[in-house]
Amino acid sequence: MKRYLLYILLLLTFFSCGKNKDDSVFPETPDQRIEKVLKDYAAKLTAAPYGWKMKVIPAGISSEVRSYYFWMRFNDGNRVISRLDNEKPLESSYRLKALQRPELIFDTYTYLDDGIDPVSAIFSAYFGSEVELFDFEFEIISATTDSIILNGKYGGSKAILLRAAPTDSTNSSMLAPHAGTYNAVGRALCYSGPEPVGVPDIISIARRKVAVPLAEDNSILLDFSNKEIFGGMYRITFDPGTNKVTAVAPGRFLKKEVRPDSFKMLTFSSDPVLKQIYLKSSYINLDNQYCEVEETLTLK
Amino acid sequence: MKKYLLICSLLLIAIIISCKKDDKLDDVVLNGLGGTWKRTALDNWLYDSLTAPYNIELKYKWDQSEFDMSYTLVPPREEQVIPVARAIRNLWIEPYDQATGTALFMKMYSPKLVVLSGVPAARTDGAGIMGVAEDGLKIILYDVNSFSKKDKRAIDRIMHLLHHEFTHILNQKKAYPVEFNKVSAGSYTDGWQQAENPVSLSFVSNYAMKAPEEDFAEMVAFMLGRGKEEYEAYLHTAPDYEKGIQKLREKEALVVQYFKDAYHIDFYDLQTRVQQAKKAFMD
Secondary structure, eight states: OHHHHHHHHHHHHHHTTOOOOOOOSSSSOHHHHHHHHHHHHHHHHHHOTTOEEEEEEOBSOSSSOBOEEEEEEEOTTSEEEEEOTTSOOEEEEEEEEESSSEEEEEOSOOGGGGGTOTTOSSOOOEETTEEOBOOSEEEEEEEOSSEEEEEESSSOOEEEEEEOOTTTTTOGGGTSTTOEEEEEEEEEEEOSSSSSOSOOEEEEEEEEEEEEEBSSTTEEEEEOSSOOOSSEEEEEEEOTTTOOEEEEEEOHHHHHHBOTTOOEEEEEEEETTTTEEEEEEEEEBTTSOEEEEEEEEEEO | OHHHHHHHHHHHHHHHHHTOOOOOOOOOOOGGGOOOOOOOHHHHHHIIIIIHHHOOEEEOSOOGGGSOTTSOOOOOOGGGHHHHHHHHIIIIIHHHHHHHTSSHHHHHHSOSEEEEOSSOEEOTTSOEEOEEEETTTEEEEOOGGGOOTTOHHHHHHHHHHHHHHHHHHHHHHSOOOTHHHHHTTTOOOTTGGGOSOGGGGTOSSSGGGSOHHHHHHHHHHHHHHHHHHHHHHHHHHSTTHHHHHHHHHHHHHHHHHHHHHHHOOOHHHHHHHHHHHHHHHHO
């Protein structure tokens, strides 16, 4: 009996040192892999010679989501220079950090923060009655040498960095080529009834209109023609190759101002060289009057 | 029998010591955690001006974990960091150094971490939070993007905040006398925002009505930040001030006594030094 005990103990001495060193699926430790991924992202971020165009799509808006364009250049010393519209270049700091995912954090004030800052003088995050949500802390979803896809961590905004061309840093209007201020000239003819009969009232249009870029590429949202109402009225889509207008649709603000389904786009054309757009549309307004609106828009 | 026992014992010992491993841990570099960045002139300035002499870290680069998630905040503007750091050093730390005659006091008692946010924390009830002190270790300063040394209101606000929060820390280290709580007992209320004339109710500010410990911190912050002259003038501008002023004087005396007993600081001397620093800072 005691002999068995002895054998068991003897056996134990042989097996007690068995170390099952767990083989990792990956040859490196998680820390080493995170390190490697972040180094790779950092290398890509800083490699773009003319920086990046950053397109940001804020969250919180239910339809007609706008987009914002920034220009950014990152260096390998945690510094980033950014631009927005015609504001002066702003140098601030950034950091790559591994939290739940690898993150890109703009950790001191940049133009991105103007969308969040309640006292920002540069742009308002209010769009109609809704508030656009922006981020300065992004999760990196994927990265190549030409584009980096980001997800806003707390606000839920989306962003994409696209490798910039040499002129992008100085010519901010190039970032969203069809957006900006247009000079509008034209007229609206409004008849007394729902049909175009009789002598119409003629309202001449001569004013400036602002076009903001939409989340969809090559699309803008333009102010309405003959109403002094805040908000975009036409959604205009351009062909990315020829820069010609390919589609015009009513925006939701315009839809509210006209009888359902009465809006018709009669004709539209565009001249990419002169940066002109011609639009002619008709609708029946809420006073049951038929209106025909035509205008020529020239991008300043 | 003895032989077995001996063998068994030896084997047991062998089992116990057989697993001793001397493997050393690898040197793991955790750069991925993101706590490192290339130091700039600003980082060096902060290190030389606050971290080395006072053991205080001024965190201006955003770290969400320092903040309450329910607020929408933005990082500070970089050009605001040095002016705010100077205000911290000149208007808060140095007067204490002078009044105590040693830099040890602030090394010992000052919170070790000051965190900056660019904007105020907007609460759902409409109030904007300008500062928070946590457990004597950390102070959060909000709204640093609007700070300007030319703006007396901004200076008053940051001084009020620092001296208010630091008073909490001093109170946490050494409790103030309980008599203080009794002077205005019955007037403390959750509806402190509504009061129109706090002085007549024996308070220097609305916020002082929230609780005795806030009252204590408000008294200290008001007297140090605004100075004797402004404090005296303020007490006498409110209508019906006589009603509250006697209690305010009682509380003032208890504050002065506390600084003397707990920390051997002459409060009025400290007040003068803070005011001198303020004047120099704004010039």
